[in-house]
Amino acid sequence: MANKPATESIDPAATKMLLEARRAGLETAWDRLNKQQPQCGFGQLGICCRNCNMGPCRIDPFGEGPDRGVCGATADIIVARNLLRMIAAGAAAHADHARDAVIVFKEAARGKARSYQIKDEAKLKALAAEYSISSQEEQGDAADLANAMLSDFGRQEGSVTLTRRAPEKRRKIWEGLGIIPRGIDREIVECMHRTHMGVDNDPLHILLHGLRTSIADGWGASMIATEVQDILFGTPSPRRSEANLGVLKEDEVNIIVHGHEPILSEMIVEAASDPEMIQLAKSLGARGINVAGICCTGNEVLMRHGIPVAGNFLQQELAVITGAVDAMVVDVQCIMPSLGSLAACYHTKFISTSPKAEFPGALRMEFSEEGAAEIAKEIVRTAVENYRNRDRSRVIIPREKSECMVGFSVEAILNALGGTPQPLIDAIATGSIKGIAAVVGCNNPKVTHDYGHVNLVRELIRNNVLVVTTGCNAIACAKAGLLRPEAAKEAGDGLRGVCESLGVPPVLHMGSCVDISRILVVAAAIANRLGVDISDLPVAGAAPEWMSEKAVSIGAYVVASGVFTVLGTVPPVLGSPVVTRILTKDLGDAVGATFAVEPDPFKAAKLIMEHIESKRKALGLKV
Ligand code: XCC
Ligand code: SF4
Numbered sequence: 001m002a003n004k005p006a007t008e009s010i011d012p013a014a015t016k017m018l019l020e021a022r023r024a025g026l027e028t029a030w031d032r033l034n035k036q037q038p039q040c041g042f043g044q045l046g047i048c049c050r051n052c053n054m055g056p057c058r059i060d061p062f063g064e065g066p067d068r069g070v071c072g073a074t075a076d077i078i079v080a081r082n083l084l085r086m087i088a089a090g091a092a093a094h095a096d097h098a099r100d101a102v103i104v105f106k107e108a109a110r111g112k113a114r115s116y117q118i119k120d121e122a123k124l125k126a127l128a129a130e131y132s133i134s135s136q137e138e139q140g141d142a143a144d145l146a147n148a149m150l151s152d153f154g155r156q157e158g159s160v161t162l163t164r165r166a167p168e169k170r171r172k173i174w175e176g177l178g179i180i181p182r183g184i185d186r187e188i189v190e191c192m193h194r195t196h197m198g199v200d201n202d203p204l205h206i207l208l209h210g211l212r213t214s215i216a217d218g219w220g221a222s223m224i225a226t227e228v229q230d231i232l233f234g235t236p237s238p239r240r241s242e243a244n245l246g247v248l249k250e251d252e253v254n255i256i257v258h259g260h261e262p263i264l265s266e267m268i269v270e271a272a273s274d275p276e277m278i279q280l281a282k283s284l285g286a287r288g289i290n291v292a293g294i295c296c297t298g299n300e301v302l303m304r305h306g307i308p309v310a311g312n313f314l315q316q317e318l319a320v321i322t323g324a325v326d327a328m329v330v331d332v333q334c335i336m337p338s339l340g341s342l343a344a345c346y347h348t349k350f351i352s353t354s355p356k357a358e359f360p361g362a363l364r365m366e367f368s369e370e371g372a373a374e375i376a377k378e379i380v381r382t383a384v385e386n387y388r389n390r391d392r393s394r395v396i397i398p399r400e401k402s403e404c405m406v407g408f409s410v411e412a413i414l415n416a417l418g419g420t421p422q423p424l425i426d427a428i429a430t431g432s433i434k435g436i437a438a439v440v441g442c443n444n445p446k447v448t449h450d451y452g453h454v455n456l457v458r459e460l461i462r463n464n465v466l467v468v469t470t471g472c473n474a475i476a477c478a479k480a481g482l483l484r485p486e487a488a489k490e491a492g493d494g495l496r497g498v499c500e501s502l503g504v505p506p507v508l509h510m511g512s513c514v515d516i517s518r519i520l521v522v523a524a525a526i527a528n529r530l531g532v533d534i535s536d537l538p539v540a541g542a543a544p545e546w547m548s549e550k551a552v553s554i555g556a557y558v559v560a561s562g563v564f565t566v567l568g569t570v571p572p573v574l575g576s577p578v579v580t581r582i583l584t585k586d587l588g589d590a591v592g593a594t595f596a597v598e599p600d601p602f603k604a605a606k607l608i609m610e611h612i613e614s615k616r617k618a619l620g621l622k623v
Contacts, residue, residue, distance in 0.1 A: 009450060009451075011449060011479055014318055018318065028318070029338070045061055046083065046571075046574070046575045049082070052071070052196075057073070059078065059575065075575050075576045079572070079576035081194075084210045086549045088188050090214075090549035091187070091191075091216060093333055093550050095184050098153075098222065098228070100261065102146050103146075105231060106143060109146055114370070115371075116232055117232075119232060130165075131161055142231075152220060152224065155183030156183055160181045160215075167524050167533055170533055178208075190213075203576065204586070211556055211559075211560040213556075214560055217557055218554070223521075226511070229262050233266050236511065241307065241309070242308045242403055244309075244310070244311060244478075245318065245398045246399050247308035248310060248322055251286060251287045253289045253326050255268065255289065255291045255327045256293070258334075259296070260332055260333045260512065260514075261331045262301065263331075264367050264372075264376070266300075271379070272380050277384060280385075284385070286387050292307065292309060292310040293307055294309070295316070296471060298310070299509075299512040299515075303509065304407075309478060312476055312479075314449045316335070320342050320346060322396055322397050323394040324396075326349065327349045327386060328343060328349070330350070330359070331353050337359050340360045349382055350362045350363065353366060353375075365382070401479075404509070405505050410521050410525075413522065421525050424526070431464075432495065432497060433465070434494070434538065435466075436540075437467050438516070439467055440542070440543055440554065441542075441545060441554070442471065446547075449545075451601070455602065457469070461490060461506040463492055466495060466498075466506065467507040468507075469508065474511075483507055485503055485504060487505050534563060538611075538619070539615075541559075544604065545568055547569065552571065559591060564596070566596045566597070566607055584597075
């Protein structure tokens, strides 16, 4: 089996739109990647440094030219520093997202952000208890909880509160290594300090701080984001929807929400069901208003409202090329700056909303929590009025779409299991389910779109590994039909039996990328129940098509949590034999888990199976 089939995507809808892009002479990420060939070898190996103005410096990977930067930094130091900066950026993205969610929560609690309410009181209570907040009335609870969560960002000593959710044994390991994060922002700032010219110059020392920062993300920022979003918008529960470009409608106003923050997309969804807006759409000849998502903000409204998802990361440009998108509304993260000029080739309004994120060619409709509902309505109105400008002769909507079942929060999974994780543990113990794999992450045009995602997941469920998914992998699985309960037919007999008896798919959609925190909570619950550490469990992680810095932070905290993780695209570390050895080997001794790199999803599945079997053996379970 070849690593990379000759096609750009295995998704027929994406392939169709790519053909249309070429026919129309429009450029996409795939074309721009081609224009970048050959990509910089120093960059790929991670051995260029621009951290001070004596540079830029680069190391000769063949050992003939310079082996040190001007300051004396070696390839090992440069690669480690660069990796730490990637983790810092990724953790910062999640942290800033989380902070904004908490601020909205706080404003809502104080009655200032009128458009938002508290939807999950039980979760609010539970969190308040975890943060040791005791007050009688709800509003007090909520504001105090918001403040307590905010203090996790700026905390200077002690530890980030929700790291207490990690199993005792895991915390001991972190304590031993001195990598329990103090405050979320503090660790990120320290990354920047340590990587400044002339500060931290030992690869292992640098990378351990990377783990600490990533833990502040996974067991801090991302976990806070998930919990607060559940409190504000409701904890997801199973529901059905549809995925792929075929969810766009020929005869309705199509609004795409793209980015990461449900703070905005929730309001758009609400405004789109406002009778006044629907009436306006009808008066302009549309049959209604259709909201669809892309990337993680899409996952958020998919999980909570069943809003269909139009595609994953590499489909953002393709959606515009359907000619049927009346507005592409974006907030932050994973939004290609190419969208402005592309939208200008169509009638599509490209609307940017975040005070932090401006894009060339975007129509700016800045969002604020006080006037959220009103602004959302204005955005929807703009989209509806733009329906008139749609050029019907240019509309090409691929027919492809798949049904999916989504909404598997931890609470929903426990509910499906009858209130306790025990049935799942029993299924693992008997071997009906061999183990659990978290398959997550982006798309990357360097590898065939969705090929790694779909083939890895198929291979795993065939081998009776239950897959939990988030982010762009979840969308790939949805499009491939793997999130339907009927997909249990594709699973091995053991997993199939469990899924059929519970009526759930063999691949559980747990949410957006910040919701990987939900996966950590499940892993901790199972480990605690068995009285072992997460690293003892037959579980693994994978990011077959990752591209973002957030994915680097995620990979780091998953490994730091004790979970073996396979990456499908090569991280820029191979220029340092030392860093490569730390990541793929030494971390095993330190945190009980390592990274592996395997672009071929079939070989990646094999690695995961071998890992799961070795963990089963160690636990004395039937292999
Ligand atoms: Fe972005 Fe979260 Fe990656 Fe998809 S998976 S490309 S980060 S949207 Ni997180
Ligand atoms: Fe070069 Fe060192 Fe400056 Fe980096 S920090 S640019 S390696 S002199």
